Amino acid sequence: MKRLPQAALLPDGKRLHLHDGPIDLIVEAKGKEAEIHAAYQAAVRRFTGLLDELCEELEELRHAADPARCALKGVVARRMHAAVAPFAADCFVTPMAAVAGSVAEEILGAMLGVAQLTRAYVNNGGDIALHLADGEQFTVGLMDRPDGDGLLRTTIAHADDPIRGIATSGRHGRSFSLGIADAVTVLARTASQADAAATIIANAVDLPGHPAIVRCPANALQPDSDLGARLVTRDVGELCASEIEDALDAGSRRARQLLAAGLIEGAALRLHGETVVVGTTETRQSRQLHNRALEHAMHA
């Protein structure tokens, strides 16, 4: 029997949850009811077998990407390659660095292929593909912790902005990081580009040789990791303020390069409670929003 992914509406009746192997997607579409229904059906159809498709080329996807040539066949695999190719000339990167965003993009594409939606997103474990019809907007908030005192920052993606992908990478994630960033969130034109860039920038937030950083060969943890014997970050001890600044500077230099090259639209880098923002024009300090949230709370 063919392995079927899990598909269920969340109890809010609006969002769709898709799960297969290591992939979890939260999907939400807005529009006419019939369109949403068709979009979700299409998402489930496209999701079925998608993991198998990827796994057929898994060996290849786990090897360093060739910056000039792509021998991959699958549409998602090729998208992964295209997303990492701009980085492949100067550093080690495999198409796997863009797998989550590329899958999110694929599912969103399948939905938009059959339905007229005003707004939609596919969230693949934090890597998000967005759709915004004219006049629509999407608010993205950075939050320190769910029980904390409100949002750190917020940014709005308007339909006429180029942002259609959001991704976050860091050392706490399920995939390994070569850097020490707690989180790097990237806004880009596509989810696959955002995913690849977040990985690259998070790797750049680093203090090479620092004694408080514990590293371990990736394949000692996961024998078939695409990172092979490269050292991945396992723990980051105490860092002083100037060291945090140095590490974030290294990361934001990389982010600015990518911004200048048109590969990203913006990034927020976070390490040990410090946040640096690169490139987003609409980022506001959270305090305002927090105050507004407090007002809401008081009137509730």
Place this chain on the structure above:
Amino acid sequence: MVTDTTSAAIGDKIRCDACPVMCYIKPGAAGACDRYANHDGQLVRVDPHVVLERTVSHGGRLVPFQAGGDWDGKIVHEPSIVVTAIGAGTTYPDYKPAPFIVSSEIDGVDMVTVVTEGIFSYCGVKVKIDTDRYLGPETATVRAQGEAVGHVTTGEYGSQMLSLGGVHHLTGGSKKEGRVTCDALMDLSNCKPVELSIDGGATVVVRAGHPPVVNGVAEERMRVGCGSATIGMFAKQWRGKVDEVVVVDDHITGVLSEHQAGKLLDIPDTGIKMRGRRSTPGRYFQVAEPGTGWGGTRISDPLSVLGPFDPKTARPGMTMLMVSTTGEHAAYYELDAALRPIEKQMPPDLKLSVERIQENCEPALCTVLFMGGAGGSLRAGVTDNPVRLTRSVKDALTRVTSGGAPVYVWPGGGITFMVDVTQMPAGAFGYVPTPALVAPIEFTLKLSDYAALGGHMDFVRPLASLRDSAEIRPMPYIPGRRA
């Protein structure tokens, strides 16, 4: 713990075939999904990924129903199968914890990126430790690895009680306190041993379903009753075999000749003088400071609770048994010419009575009840009318289980429940580094009630469909342990 997913061993690695990624997994490590792991060479599911507070609001796949037929009160129709939330699949990408996106609306924000890990949870454990030994004063701080994780709460019959965890220790103190609390709660909930030290008291190793180890000594028995009650229960068996019996107890020490039970049996006075405060005849409070010696007192020499015998009543050669409430400590004395009690070899029939006390004392255990609340996010939640689920639980239309184990749902607001962790499958609890505990919770209800609740009827799956999709983990069935 063994899944029905097969695996092939390659050296010390195993190859998982739960999905086509076919990860090689090293011992002690997990695959790419973080769901399957290599546990001593066996492939196991490790993911109680259904987060307590999120199960409902974020769509934990609920216990599936049979398509037809009425509910017979069981969790599912087939009595040998309990479908639990454990490993039900993440309802949310929690496994990529550091940065994750909450796809719900907060403050008019459609989407939120969380840059620290995980989720926040109200939860804790209530620990019952069957011992009379003094563990520490009420309200004393209980520590794990030096961090405050809870406190000693009011004692119960034959037991000392600890209340651990809760939101203040999890999130209110230092980062280390939160982490240590989370670790301690998770280990206790997963039936692993945890060493706890009590300020101004003892160090105790607690492991659910096992005897407590107090200051390095494993407790064996839970007392059958207080000292006075023990006198009442065994007075008849002592009559004619010994002149006096003292049951030493931290709370109420009993004295046979003065006790109502002794009076009824016409046991003559012995001229015994007890220290401590007399409550009623033959019942004494505070004969000694509490401790880890005889009967939960500090004493190692039971004679220290006695004053000199009254020469008007006492006579040389009189015999006396002193025993603790568990029968664990016992000594036999005879008065010498100066009316001083001298320890002698205990006669066999008295030894039998001590053994009888021991026999009637049940094995001392630590029991751990996990307590958590699924209420807050229900009310703030995202379902059309989430309070209906709360009401449905209160109206007993919806049954709540945790890892398939029955729970007690507290009356009052929210869905706050307690569950005996020993009835849950191994490794049922996980954590997110927020820190917060991750626990399974299942809601079971009639299909018709589910529809009335506004359930998602299109997505109800028959049990059989689960079988074909490598999602079922067989659990040992323990008769009588699971409702």
